[in-house]
Amino acid sequence: MKIISSREVLKTKLFTVAEEIAHDPDGFEIHRLIVRHPGSAVMMAVDEQERILLVKQFRLPAEDYLWELPAGRLDPDESSLEAAKRELREETGYEANKWMQLTSFWPSPGYVGEKMTLFLAQDLTAGAQAPMEDERIEVGWFSKEDVGRMIREGQIRDGKTMIGYYSYVSRQP
Numbered sequence: 001m002k003i004i005s006s007r008e009v010l011k012t013k014l015f016t017v018a019e020e021i022a023h024d025p026d027g028f029e030i031h032r033l034i035v036r037h038p039g040s041a042v043m044m045a046v047d048e049q050e051r052i053l054l055v056k057q058f059r060l061p062a063e064d065y066l067w068e069l070p071a072g073r074l075d076p077d078e079s080s081l082e083a084a085k086r087e088l089r090e091e092t093g094y095e096a097n098k099w100m101q102l103t104s105f106w107p108s109p110g111y112v113g114e115k116m117t118l119f120l121a122q123d124l125t126a127g128a129q130a131p132m133e134d135e136r137i138e139v140g141w142f143s144k145e146d147v148g149r150m151i152r153e154g155q156i157r158d159g160k161t162m163i164g165y166y167s168y169v170s171r172q173p
Contacts (some may be wrong), residue, residue, distance in 0.1 A: 037114035041084035080117035108109035
């Protein structure tokens with residue numbers, strides 16, 4: 001596929017929306033409105049007791065409070081790891097001395113051009129939260145078993161958190 005036309009329809013400080021047309025060598029054509037996003041970092045922070053750090057905040061599109069892994073958008077010229085370190089500190093107050101990339105994924109590739117990179121953060125040090133002015137974030141520690149139960153019972157409904165949990169536990173002996 002080759003993009004033959006792209007027109008910006010909307011630009012915000014978080015993303016842009018583009019109307020795009022693509023062709024393959026046989027002439028097959030795709031027309032889409034695409035949400036273009038710089039990407040996000042997701043943090044699976046795990047302490048020495050193997051508890052998982054989750055944040056709870058109101059998500060306007062979901063019209064509800066959700067427990068989820070901390071995550072945030074990449075700033076211009078910022079790597080995924082740099083964003084992960086910044087966002088973990090801002091949203092939770094924690095800093096990690098040990099980082100490992102678990103996976104990268106496209107949460108909704110049908111119309112959103114956002115790539116999320118998931119990191120395991122360990123060897124944690126507590127500090128003060130510094131959320132954005134439009135964020136109110138509750139922080140909580142949960143055992144692996146509790147997070148698994150919360151997913152099974154529908155108490156965790158956030159896709160990145162499910163992917164993070166299963167990526168993490170699948171690596172456990």
